[in-house]
Amino acid sequence: MGFSMSQSEKPGGLNRRSFLTATAMGATLPVIQQARAQQAESAPADPRAPVDVKLRINGRDQSLRLDARTTLLDTLREHVGLTGSKKGCDQGQCGACTVLVDGTRVLSCLTLAVMAQGSEITTIEGLASSDGALHPMQQAFIDHDAFQCGYCTPGQIMSAVACVNEGHAGTNDDIREYMSGNLCRCAAYPNIVAAINQAKNEMRKA
Amino acid sequence: MRPFLYERADQPEAAVIAARIQGQQQAPPTAAAAQFIAGGTTILDLMKLDVMQPQTLVNVGKLPGTIEMSDQGLRLGASVKMAEAAENEIVKRDFPVIAQALQLAASQQIRNMASLGGNVLQRTRCPYFRDVSYSACNKRNPGSGCSALDGHNRNLAILGTSDKCIASYPGDFAQALIALDAQVETLGPNGGRSLAFADLHKEPGDTPNIETQLQPGELISAFVVPTGAWTRRSLYLKIRDRESYEFALASAAIALDMDGQTVRGSRIALGGVATRPWRAREAEETINGQTLNDETARGAAEAAFRGAKVYSHNAFKVELGRRTLARALLDAGRMEI
Structure with a gap:
């Protein structure tokens, strides 16, 4: 060739x-x-030239022009104004940036925004109902005091919602194993497990 | 992170061509100007650290990939996510060592992102490879030396090392593939080929920057794992500093064909202790034909580590590796299948 x-x-x-x-x-x-x-995200010749990226975030379409290097996390925080997703380590080790992409939990710090094109993204800001009622997992975290400083909490909650939806919240051991990608330096782990146990029943009813 | 051009491929052929255009220079694939990205969990991390510096990223994450049984055995598409393979009912029932190796790796978020093809190519966690402020790393900067030889080498390899590099291969899934005699299928600029998974990775020798037999622009398309009397009686045992979301200090992938208490045939691979996916043939030869018990399992474990070379902080891995292998053998022998 x-x-x-x-x-x-x-x-x-x-x-x-x-x-x-x-x-x-x-x-x-x-x-x-x-x-x-x-592909709408075809590369321009200049690697620094911005690329057009269309994302659907919490049910709203967003048309953005971004440097191809922009992670989904930085896109959410710096370009869309959704600062709920947190930047802890920015290298895939802490889970604070966890969001749902097409219903699947992923690390937004290791996802390029341009790679999420065409996907449905849900962040912590998209969990509550439009009438303001908290998602059962959010309420459970409050009920069980499942945080101290709160920095890891958006990632914990997004991960916990997915953990239940995946069917990985059957036992305390399962919850601990499948939540291991979300670190909590305040060590609220026992309360997080309790919150997930409460929310999984509420989510089943819903 | 350095700027790069981004392309997305919807067909494997397009991916290979897009990477090939940029990949003309003489460089090992890990240093080629064009790199494939699927889940991104390794390459984006290493790009942020400036360890990898591609000028073009070709997204192969949207390529189709399936899990199916064929006449050759289990066929795992390279685009399949780790989580999908780990939770596949056929894989869990008929190839438990594969399901367990995947399940015990990383976190659910990362398993949801990372592809099987990318997983086997994940790069070492050696701290001197990942930290570009250390100039001496023969893997990252050929000819510069090895900071790990006299440095923080607790997590590094004791098998397959050279005086140029002792970086340990970090993966788990690869140990299952090498134990089960998997084949890997690739598509490259010169067309498709199939090679033994055991031949994919290379020991560091004098060129630790060359990690695999892959050529620039060559894309892994699938793994094929033959079915045998041993595949159901198989398991993965992983020992690490914390119980979850951690790399192995020592691990063992085991598949046994048993005749009562006698080992008719064994397949053994070791993780966390070697510079590449590591088939422990000496251990297999020691245990084959023997009655499986504490003594013979220990004998196999001794054989597996006979060639180990230890460094300032990782001598503990010899005994840890032996115990891991012996326990895994006994556990596999007790499996009800």
């Missing part, structure tokens, strides 16, 4: 023209065209 020409024209950098030229010489042209036609 003849990539050498386009590569030598622009060593070390991929621009849109050379990409298309190169792929046009390849055997899998239809695949490439299909891939590129489907």
Whole structure:
């Protein structure tokens, strides 16, 4: 496959023209065209140029222009104004940034916003009902005093909601194992387990 | 983090081409200008730390991937998430060592993100590799030396090391794959190929920066695990500093074919103690044909670590590794299948 020409024209950098030229010489042209036609986040030639990113966050569509480096966490906090998701370690070790992407709990600090394009994102701000009634998990955390400083709490609650929905909250051991990705330096762990045990029953009724 | 161009591939062929355009220079795949990203749990972390510096990221996270049984055995698509494979009923019942190795790794959030293909390529947790303020790291900066030899090496390897690198391979799933004689299928610029999983990773030797046999732009597409009399009687035992969400200090992947109390055939791999996924052939040869008991399990464990070389802070791993392996063998022998 003849990539050498386009590569030598622009060593070390991929621009849109050379990409298309190169792929046009390849055997899998239809695949490439299909891939590129489907992607709204196609890369500009300048890696610092902003990219258009469309996200659906807590039921609202957001159209953003972002540096491709922007994590989902920084997007939420710095660009959308949703500061509930917390930045603890920013390297996938503490769980404070946990959000739901298409109902699945993930770490927003290790997710690029551009990779979440087209997904439904739920943050702590999106849990309560529109009438302001707290989600059963939020209420349970209050009822059981399941926090002290509160910094890890949004991540704990988002993770706990997913833990119940996954069916991983059957026993205290299960809860501890499946909540192990959320650290609490205040060590509110026993109260967190109690809160999840309360909320899982409420969530089942709902 | 350094700036990069972002591409998303909806077909594996597109991913390979996109990576290939940027991957022409002579560099091991981990240093290539174009890198694949799926879950992002390793590469984004290492990009924030400036350990990895890709100029282009090709998102392969949306590629289709399935879990299915075929004539060759269990077929795991590389795009399948760790959590999905760990909770798959066929995997749990017929290949428990795979389900357990995945389940005992990372946290549920990370298992929801990380792909199986990316998981086997996760990079070492050696602190000197991850911290670019240390100039001496032969894996990150070839020829610069190894800060770990006389440094904080408690968590590092005792098997397969060289005087250039003692970084331990951090993964769990790979131990299950190497124990079960899995094949790995790839798609690269020169087309598709299939190789033994045991041949995928390399020992550090004089070139610890070259970690696998993969070429730049070559993408793992699937793992194929043959079914055998041993696959159901299999388990993964992982010993670590805390009970969950931690890398192994020592681990053992075991699959046994038993005739009563006699080991007809064994498959043994070790994690947390070696520079790459580690098949313990000497242990297998020691235990095969023997009655499985405390004494023979201990004998196999002794054989497995006969070639161990210890460093200033990790000598404890020899005995920990032996006990881990012996206990795993006995536990596997007691399994009701």
